[in-house]
Amino acid sequence: MELFELIKAFILGVVEGLTEFAPISSTGHQILVDDMWLHSSEVLGSKESANTFKIVIQLGSIFAAAWIFRHRFIEMLSVKNAKSEHRLKLSHVFIGLLPAGIAGLLFDDFIDEHLFSVPTVLVGLALGAVLMIVADLYARKVKNPISVDGITHKQALIIGLTQVLALWPGFSRSGSTISAGVLTKMSHKGASDFTFIMAVPIMAAASAKSLLSNYQYITSDTIWFYIVGFIAAFIFGLLSIRLFLELIGRIKLIPFAIYRLVLVAIIAILYFGFGIGRHI
Template sequence: MEIIELLKAVILGLVEGLTEFAPVSSTGHMILVDDMWLRSTEFLGQYTANTFKIVIQLGSILAVTIVFKDRFIELLGLYRLSKKRTYVVKKNNHLKLSHVIVGLIPAGVLGLLFEDFIDEHLFTTKTVLIGLLIGALFMIFADLARPKTPRIESVDQIGYKQAFTVGLIQCLSLWPGFSRSGATISGGVLTGMSHRAASDFTFIMAVPIMAGASGLSLIKNWQYFTLDALPFFIVGFISAFIFALISIRFFLKLINRIKLIPFAIYRIVLVAVIYFLYF
C-alpha cells in the first residue's frame, strides 16, 4: 500500500476522532472529506471503505474508555482495578449501570427495528444535510430554553427520569447527520443538567451503543477486512484513537464555557459548504 494512501487513512482517522463526540456530526464531515475529496471507495472499494469507517469508529470508542476508565470500572463494580477505589466505594449516590441501560433502551430498540430502512434510505447527502441543519436548530433551542441554573452538575446526580428522557431524545440521532452527541447533550441540558454533566453522560452512553452497533456491522462486513487493506485499517484506527483522545479531553474542558450555540453555527456553515460543493 502506497504512502499517500496511508496518509489518507491518517486524515480520515483525524476527522473521525475530532468529530465523533463533538456535536457536529462525524457523518457530515466524512461526506465532506472522504466522499468529496479523498474518495477512499476508489482505491478500497465501496464495501471495504465502509468497513474501514467502522474500524476507525472503534478507535474513537477506545479513546472514551480510556478517558472514563475509572467511571467504567465503577459501573461494572470492578473497584479493585480503580485508583479511586476508596472514593468510589464510599459514595452512596452515584451513577449506576442501570441508569446507562435506561438511557440506551429507546434508541437501541428503534435502531434494531429500523436499521435496514435507515441504511437503505437515510444515508444520502440530502438527508444528512437535513439532519445537520435540524440538529443545529435543536441545539440552539436547547441552549435558549434550558434552565438558567442547572439542577444537575454531575452525572452522579442523574435520576432514571433524566436518563430515560435523554434516551428518548437520542432517538433523533438515528437520522444520519443529526449527531448523537448533539441530541443527547441538548436533551441533557433541557432536563436540567449542566453542559459538562450532559456531555459526561453522553460519552458514557456512547461506548455500549457504538461498540454494539460497530461490532454488528463489522461482523456483517468481515469478508471485506482484507490483508491488503490491513495497513490502511491499522493506521486509521490508531489515528482515530489518538485524535479522539485529544478532542474528548479538550471538549470536556470547553463545553461548560461555550455551550452549544457555537457548534450549532458551525454546523449551519458546514451545511452551506456541503450544499455548495455537492449540488
C-alpha cells in the same frame, strides 16, 4: 500500499477522531472529506470496503472514550456505587440506551437504505443545530444545574428517547443527547459525561455487529490502511474528548451549532451548486 494512500487513511482517522464525540456530526464530516474528496472506496476497491473502514476507525474513537472513562465504568460495577443514591449507575446507562437500541434494531435496514444521502444528512445537521441552540437558550434560565452523578432515571429516559433522533444521519448522537441533558436541567459538563459514557456500549455493540458482517473486506493488501486509520482515530479521539470536556462548560453548544450551519452551507454549495458528491 503507497504512502499517499496511507496519508488518506490518516486524514480520515483524524477526522473521525475529532468529530465522533463532538456535537457536529461525524457523518457529515465523512461525507465532506471522504465521499466528496478523498474517495477511500477507490483505494479499497469497493463501497463496501470503504464502509468497513468507517466502522474500524469508529472503533478507534470508541476505544478512546472507553479509555478516558475507564475509571467510571469500573466504579459503576462496584457494589459500593450500586448502593449510593448520588452516583451514576449502570441502570441509568441501560435506560438511556434502551430506546435507541430498540429503534436501531427495528429500523437499521431502512436507515441504511433510505437515509444515507447528502440531502438527508444536511437536514439532520440543520435540525440538530436548532435543537442545540434551543437547549442553550433554555440553560440560561436554569439555576444550579446538576452533574452526571445527580441524574435521575427519568432524565436518563428522556435523554435516551432523544438519542433516537441520532439514528437520522447528520443529527449527531452527542448533539442530541447533550441538548436533551441540558433541557432536563443538567450542566453541559454533566450531560456530556453521560453522553460519552452511554455512547461506549451502544456504539461498540453496533460497530462490532457491523464488523462481524463485513470483516471479509479487510484483506492483506489493505490491512495497513485500516490500521493507520484506527490508530489516528484513537489518538485524535483521546485529544478531542479531553479538549471538548474542558471547553463545553465555558463555550456551551451554540458555537458548535453555528459551525454545523456553516457546514450545511458548504456541503449544499458543493453538492447542489457544483455537483460534487452527486454519485453518493
